[in-house]
Amino acid sequence: MSNIKIPTSFNIDLEFETADAMKRFLAWLIDFGIRLCYYLMMYMVLVSFHFSNTTTQVLLTLILSLPLMLYFLVLEISMGGQTPGKKLMHLKVVSLTGNQPTVSQHLIRWIFRMIESPLLFFMFLIPVIIPVVAIARTPYSQRLGDVVAGTIVINIKRTGSIEETIFRDMSATDYQPQFPQITRLSDRDMNKVKELLDKALKAKDEVLAAKVAHRVKEVLHIQSELPNTSFLETVLNDYNYYTTKDN
Structure with missing residues (x-):
């Protein structure tokens, strides 16, 4: 193994x-x-x-x-x-x-x-x-x-990160996405974001949440004043919105 x-x-x-x-x-x-x-x-x-x-x-x-x-x-x-x-x-x-x-x-x-x-x-x-x-x-x-x-x-x-899905049903709400750049990431990228966010929330680890949020912002050239955990939740929602809206 x-x-x-x-x-x-x-x-x-x-x-x-x-x-x-x-x-x-x-x-x-x-x-x-x-x-x-x-x-x-x-x-x-x-x-x-x-x-x-x-x-x-x-x-x-x-x-x-x-x-x-x-x-x-x-x-x-x-x-x-x-x-x-x-x-x-x-x-x-x-x-x-x-x-x-x-x-x-x-x-x-x-x-x-x-x-x-x-x-x-x-x-x-x-x-x-x-x-x-x-x-x-x-x-x-x-x-x-x-x-x-x-x-x-x-x-x-x-x-x-494999057993827990990143899927969130956005079809039942009038959701307004904020970060269209998020579509540049893949499912596996978002799986990792969710895994690290869940870990940060469970351990109340603001440092980990800040690190992940900073890296996502850096890669996608995003400017946001949202708190780190709220920002990561938002990008997860945005990713689901953009990847499912045409299905």
């Missing part, structure tokens, strides 16, 4: 704890159990109808094979980088920039999963060795699919 630091545009690093091989394997076992239960239940249902051999083969492909094959691709995209197994093990797939992976990155991971999948354990030994060796040898515990896609699997159990 190791940590990866990703610099933001205003020189504050986001730090992620990479997932170790054992937690990833346990997450895979949970997902395997879900897929196995689905397969057994659907197979018994299909057999009970006594379809012809041709019809059975078609239904097995459509109802069994495709959902099992697309399991990781569909769920990781729809669940924001997680599957039920990863969610239970507090793991998440993110890009090397700290943002949510793109669809193409998920697709690359899925394609390489077919090469690496432990489902082929009883047929070939290499598909089991490839991810284990890759995770053990790469700096950030990446399997081959992660390396090619530019993603990592992180432990989110102790990472507040």
Whole structure:
């Protein structure tokens, strides 16, 4: 297990704890159990109808094979980088920039999963060795699919900036933003701002709040007389306003 630091545009690093091989394997076992239960239940249902051999083969492909094959691709995209197994093990797939992976990155991971999948354990030994060796040898515990896609699997159990969203619903109010420059920052930048603001508020640390506020003002060339915590709250609200107003 190791940590990866990703610099933001205003020189504050986001730090992620990479997932170790054992937690990833346990997450895979949970997902395997879900897929196995689905397969057994659907197979018994299909057999009970006594379809012809041709019809059975078609239904097995459509109802069994495709959902099992697309399991990781569909769920990781729809669940924001997680599957039920990863969610239970507090793991998440993110890009090397700290943002949510793109669809193409998920697709690359899925394609390489077919090469690496432990489902082929009883047929070939290499598909089991490839991810284990890759995770053990790469700096950030990446399997081959992660390396090619530019993603990592992180432990989110102790990472507040990942688990806590920066989203604030501004659509229900007649909110008037003050700092349009805030759109120059990214989601990961704002996640860090929120993390540090929450820390400053919890510890009543005015020095930390002042440092973060000063850095944001410096990077974005903002002049404001608002108190530091109020300023940071305002930029978070402004960011949500500008990034969601067209959605």
